[in-house]
Every structure is written in C-alpha cells, then in structure tokens.
Amino acid sequence: MKKDTRLIHAGRSKSYTGSVVNPPVVRASTIVFDTFAQLKHATQNRGNRVPFYGRRGTDTHFALQEAICELEGGAGCALYPCGAAAISGALLAFLKNGDHLLMVDSAYEPTRSLCDKLLAGLGIDITYYDPQIGAAISSLIKPNTRVIFLESPGSLTFEMQDIPAITAVARQHNIVTILDNTWASPILCKPFELGVDISVQSATKYIVGHSDVMLGTASANEKHWLQLREHSYLMGYCASADDAYTALRGLRTLSVRLKQHGQSALKVANWLAQRPEVETVLHPALPTHPGNSLFQRDFSGSNGLFSFVLKQGSQQQVEAFVEGMAHFKMGFSWGGYESLITATMKVQNLRSATTWPYSGPLIRLHIGLEDVEDLLADLEAAFSRFNQAS
Template sequence: MKKDTKIVNAGRKSKWTQGMVNPPVYRASTIVFDSVKEMKHAAVNRAKQVPFYGRRGTPTTFAFADAMTELEGGAGCYVYPCGTAAITSAILSFVKSGDHILMVDTAYEPTRDFCSKTLARIGVDVTYYDPMIGRDIGDLIQDNTSIVFLESPGSLTMEIQDVPGICQVAHQKNEDIVVMLDNTWASPIHFQPFEYGVDVSVQAATKYVVGHSDCMLGTATANKKCWPVLRENSYLLGQCASPDDIYLAMRGIRTLGVRLNQHQQASLKVATWLQTRPEVETVLHPALESCPGHEHFKRDFVGGNGLFSFVLKQSNPQALNAMLDGMHHFKMGFSWGGYESLILANSNIKSMRTATNWLYSTPLVRLHIGLEDVDDLIADLDAGFSRLNALL
C-alpha cells in the first residue's frame, strides 16, 4: 500500500474493529475467563496480543500498536503514558550496571537529565557525542558500549544526523549494540528508521501522532531482534497507557499525512521569510541548506513538519521579552505537534552542551508552525520584530 492508504488502514484488523470503522475503546483491568483452559491459553499467548491482564493491553492498545508497527516498519510496538517514559524504558530495557552508552549532545533535556541522574546512580556511564560525528562514532565505542542513542533532528538546534552511517559503524563494531533513535520530529511516516539500521525507534506520540495537544502518549517500536526484550522489560517496569488516550492517538493517525503536509508547507514559507529578516542570524530548518546536516535530510527523509528554529543577531532580554509577550497567534508552551502555533526562546544553549561548542551567543527561537493561515503567522512575527526593534 502507498503511504496515505497505510495511514487510513493501519491498525484496523477486523478482530479489533468488529465491523466498526474505528477500533472501540476497551477499558479493563481484570480479564475474566470461564475455564482453566482459556486462562492458560491467555497466559501462554499474552505476548501475542491475547488479552490477559489490563496492563498487558486491551484490543484498543493492540490496534494502535499494530498501526505504529506498520507505519514505522518494525516488528512490534510498546505503548507508554508519555514520550519520556518511552525513552527511559527503552534505555533501561537494554542496559545494566557497568555498561556504557553514547548519547547525542543535542538530546531532549529530560533524556539528558535521565542520563545524569538515574543512569549515573545505577552505574551506567554516558558519553555525549557531536551530532554531526557520522561514521567517526566508531572512535567512541568502548568494549562495554550497549546503546548508541540518536535524536535527528535535534529538538532545539535541528542538526540532522547521518543515521545510516552511525548504524552501520556501530553494528560493525559490535553486533550487540542497540541503536536507538528519537524519531518524534519525523513522526512515523517521514523517516523510516528500520530501513536505515535503527534497532529501536521512539516517538513522543503526544506530538504529531495525537496532533491536538490534548493527551500524553509515547511509543517504542523495535526490530525483530530487540522486540522481545523491549516488550518484556517495559512490562516489568509497569508501563501501560490509558485506552482513552490511545483512542485519541489512533484518531490522530488518520489525519497525520494531511496535517504534516500543511505544517511543512507553511513552515517552509515562514522559514524562507525569516531568511530575509535583518534581525535573524541564521534559520535552522532541516529543509534549508543553512541547517547542519541538510544533506542527510535530503537523502533520508520524505517530508518535514512545522518545527524549526532561528537565531537572532542581537541579545537583549528586554527586547526579546517584548517580542514574545505581544504575540497573538504564537503562544508560549513546552510542546509542539498540535494544530496551534507556538514560540519558545532559549538564550543559554551553550550550557546544554558538553561535547560540542554552540556557535552562537545570541538567543535561539524555536517555532512550531500550526495550521493557521500562514500569512497571519508571518504578520504576527513581523509585529513581534517591530516590538523587538523598538527596544534595541
């Protein structure tokens, strides 16, 4: 099936839908059985999407997991209550005390905190690496390296990694190394991780999969080799998600393609306009040549989205606050992927890096371009620059 047809049909097996268009919401803790034989059968097959206990999942869970597995191209998918839970559980599924992991220096801040606090406490050593390291990742791999973790593009600074190059070198060095990717930016449809050598792909489904900023959800999809380990360890960690939230994510999948098309078209128009602004030092949009790793984006991705950043030429906190405080369509918030436009400023990227030196000392502004009319969004930013300039 073509991509758009998959988006409509994924997760809609008749055993989940029972003839209805959408898989219904099954809420359950206890699953009851009429015979010892039935209960034993469920116990033996509990890893095969047979209802056994609510935390193992209901048909709502299984339908959504099927959809994500098909869209990302893996062997199985586990569902978590948020994206951070997906990241931390995936990592914990494959490390033990004394192990070493390689973590990209652009990692999502909660991922970095988990490394410095939780992993350090249990004796797992973490080395941060330059997101643009590519095939030179092999120089950092140690005998006890168990995971190489990627995030492409970086969640604030947008560097696009050489995912196939890193995967190839890591697996050549040690076939037991698990390469994980935070694939949230691309969603399940704009980058196919398993075609490029990734072992475990993590999504904050809170973002584009849900698409409406109204629930939290995470997923981790794995290849055939890693799926049994991920599945059982995530269950042992107590991870499960609400069927009501899962239903919202399943509904979000159906419009994912058309939403992303609108997001990416509008974001490119805004990004191109920002390149003409005298206040802007550089625009960090993966689809533009000014973004580090743009060549990898052109080679590996089939589309973009609404999230990108730009760097201001000057640093003046009072002027920046005046710009942000008066926005009409762009509101400030710590997420993205919904239908609404968002703006977030960070003046301290240098402090968030340990392996690489951030080139700019002026503020970085991250935008999420929503589904509003793009001309209204440009007018909002234009007015914001006027407020900024009035105080410079």
C-alpha cells in the same frame, strides 16, 4: 499501499473494529476467563496481542501497536504514558550498572536530564557525542558500550545525523541503537530501513496532533522486540485505552496535517531568513542547512518545528519578542494544530561535547495550522517589539 492509504487502514482489521469504522475503546484491568484452558492460552500468549491483563493491553491498545508497526516497520510496539517514559523505558531495557551509553549532544533536554540525574546514579557511564560525528563514532566505543542514542534532527538545534553510518558501526560491535524519531512521526522517516534497532516517539506530538493526550511509543526490530516488551512490562509501563483510541484517530489525519505544517513552516523559515535581525534559520529542509543532504536522503518531508538564531538580543528584547503574540502561544511540547514559541538565551548550557557557534538568542517555533499570513504578521509585530526594546 501508498503512505496516505496505509494511514487510513493501519490497525483497522476486523478483529479490532468488528462492524464499525474505528476500534472501540476497551477499558480493562482484569480479564476474566470461562475455562482454565482459556486462561492458560492467554498466559502463554500474553505477549502476542491476546488479552491477559489490562497492563498488557486490550484490543484498543493492540490496534494502535499494530498501526505503528505497519507505518514504521518494526516487529512490535510498546506503549508508554508519555514520550519521556518511552525514552527511559527503551534505555533501561538495554542498560544496566557498569554499561556505557553514547548519547547525542543535541538530545531533547529531558533526555539529557534523565542521563545526568538518573542513569548516571545507576552506575551507567555516559559519553555525549557530536551529532555530526557519523562513522567516526567508532572512536568513542568502549568494551562496555551497549547503546547509542540518536535524535535526528535535534529538536532544539536541528543538527542532522548520519543515521546509516552510525548504525553500521553499531552493528559491527553488537551495540543497540535507539532513535528518537518524534520529529519525523511514523511517516517522514523509516528508521528500521536506516539500520535502527529501536524507534521512540512522543505520540503526544504529531500522532495525537491536538495537544490533549500524553502518550509514548517504542518500536523494535525482531532481534530486540522481546527484550523491550518484557522489560517495559516489568517496569510497569502502560497507557490508557482512551489515549490509545485518541492516537488512532490522530493517525488518520497525520499526513494531511504534516503537509500543511511543513508547507507553512517553509514559508515562515524563508521569510525569517530575509530578516536583518536573524543570524541563521535552523530548518533541515532549507538548502542552506548544513545537514540538508542527509535530510534529502533519509526523510520524505518536513513538519512545522524549527528554530532560528538572532544576531543579538538582550533578555528584555527576547521577552518583548515572545510576549504579546496574537497567534503564537508560549508553551512546551509541539505537534498540535496551534503555533507555539519558546526562547533560549544560552544553548551552550544544554550541551557538553560540542561548542555552540552562535552568541545570539535562539527562538524555536512550531508552525500550526493557522493561515500563514496571520503568522507572518504576528512575527512582524514581534520584531517591531524586539527592536523597540533595544
């Protein structure tokens, strides 16, 4: 099946849907059995989409897990209450005291906080690495290196990583690779085809698509699925059936939403590139982006999230820019139908292995599904406020 068709049918086998279109919401904690033989069968197959206990999942969860595997290509998918939980669950499934983790320097800020405030305290050695290091990551590997964590593109500064080059080195050393694939969603990048072992996503973002559910997923290849599944279960990770149902519903429109997000974002990005106040636009689909060749090779499309850097700007000017927007809302997260805006004055504070080359403020946009002309007018007014505040 082609991508768009697969999105419609993934996770909709009759064993989940019966005679209706969507898998019903099955809420449960206790699963009851009529015979000891049935209980024994469920116990022995509790990891194979057989109802056993609510935390293991119901048919609603199984349908979503199956759909994510169909779309991403993994051997199995674990569900978590949010994206940050999926990241911590995946890392803790493969790391222990005394192990070494290679973490990309451009990682999502909560991922860095997890490393510095929790993993380090558990006795895990962490080295941050340049996202553009490629195969040279071999020089950072230690005898106790167990995991390499990637995020491509970086969700704030949008560096592209050479995923196949890094995963090839990791395989040579029997190191687990984990990729935060949230930006691409399940359809713009195929991480397992690029050699990744674990693909993590904040389903809160594009999978759900409506800014009303917290949910995370982690898919694994055959070699690592059992360990990811069992360790995540031991740590108590699970998600509600209602949230799984909402994510399944979001999947059905994912492709058409991403096409609109991507088309509008490119229009805005090209418009921003012509502004005299803008130093650079950090959008990997632009030919001017230093990682564009990697983007063209590994990704099938783009979405609505990117950043741009101003040539200069005081705190007062940046506040004038982001306040008073008609359509862009200030808030964290992204991937919903609405446009969002955030600003960062000092990117260097969020990295340690690399030097940020720009001195001006960084503004991140998520381009929603509004008419792009209205969004451009909103940004035009923002630049006017910015210049008047100087």
